[in-house]
Amino acid sequence: MSQEWVDEIESAEPVIAALADGGWMSGPRLAVQLGVSRSAVSARVARLRAAGIDIYAVSGKGYRLAGPVDLLEARAIRGELSPAHSARLDQLILRQTVDSTNSVLAGYRDGAIRACLAERQTAGRGRAGRAWVSPFAANLYLSVAYELAVPKAPVATVSLAVGVAMAEALDALGVPDVGVKWPNDLWIGQDKVGGILTEARAEAGGGARLIVGLGLNVAMPRSADGIDQPWTHLVDHLPQPCSRSVLAGRCLDAVLEALTRFEHAGFEPFLARWTAFDRVAGQAVDLVDGAHRRSGVARGIGSDGSLRIEIDGREQAVYAGDISVRLAPS
Structure with a gap:
């Protein structure tokens, strides 16, 4: 881009930043550190609680969060990008609370x-309009806006390409048993650890403006509600601790690499790489399309990103957005 962009970074709420280590801090000390009155501290704590942030208060001890929080740091995120990707990324936006990161990027029209x-x-949104559980400072919520001049493959295959890149990034971090489940889920073992939501807008001349959203469970509380399938989080699988900022930078670098490669070569370079992580191929599956359910055996994916399903001895192509796929009970 010819225009010079400046990263847009929203600082953490001061009370949260002060209590981020998870320890107790007295009301007077917190007031002095924030440069406000004790009553102002109480009012800020009340607002944070109303927003769903757990802050405990005990007479004689003061305030603390439910546990330590690992807040995102823009410089550390940028520091994990390759020089080429850092140069191509026009702007990094870091906010404390949004409706969804995809929605934030949808508001821009400058390419x-x-x-x-x-x-x-x-x-937060998942596939088919499902809610994506998104508690504060527990996971990664990341979206990338990227413009394709002339897509060399169906735009629907972008989610698969990014899924491959993310599986490889987690594997490089030492996470064992990483897999992908068509069309947009990341797994560890048989449990979901993340998902990808790609939205596209047609542009003049046959191009497409993509917004690729990634949700990754990092330290999701086990008490989280609203999740209707087996899931896990990265903290149980990383061989050594990794800050959320480093993880965010590695994931962002992987997404940018996937989009750059997809822009130049389409989906073909990702096809064999998908096969190496495919958790559905060879499995009995149920295809759920509205009120209809059919059973078959998954036979991998096609070059157009379709899932190949064998039903009653005949192979069929299933496309993202038409049918949901769940592994059938063994």
């Missing part, structure tokens, strides 16, 4: 390559 991360989403 810049942007990434948006947030500590919390109030209306």
Whole structure:
């Protein structure tokens, strides 16, 4: 881009930043550190609680969060990008609370390559309009806006390409047993650890403006509600601790690499790489399309990103957005 962009970074709420280590801090000390009155501290704590942030208060001890929080740091995120990707990323946006990171990027129309991360989403979205549970400072909520001049493959295959890149990034971090489940899920073992939501807008001349959203469970509380399938989080699988900022940078770098490769070569370079992580191929599956359910055996994916399903001895192509796929009970 010819225009010079400046990263847009929203600082953490001061009370949260002060209590981020998870320890107790007295009301007077907190007031002095924030440069406000004791009553102002109480009012800020009340607002944070109303927003769903757990803050405990005990007479004689003061305040503390439910546990330590690992807040995102823009410089550390940028520091994990390759020089080429850092140069191509026009703007990094870091916010504390958004409705969804995809929605933030949808508000721009200037063609810049942007990434948006947030500590919390109030209306996170998954595939088919499902809600994406997005508690504060527990996971990664990341979206990238990217413009394809002339797509060399169906735009629907972008989610698969990014899924491959993310599986490889987690594998490089030492996460064992990483897999992909068509069309947009990341797994560890047989449990979901993340998902990808790609939205596209047609542009003049046959191009497409993509917004690729990634949700990754990092330290999701086990008490989280609203999840209707087996899931896991990265903290149980990383061989050594990794800050959320480093993880965010590695994931952003992987997404940018996937989009750059997809822009130049389409989906073909990702096809064999998908096969190496495919958790559905060879499995008995149920295809759920509205009120209809059919059973078959998954036979991998096609070059157009379709899932190949064998039903009653005949192979059929299933496309993202038409049918949901769940592994059939063994």
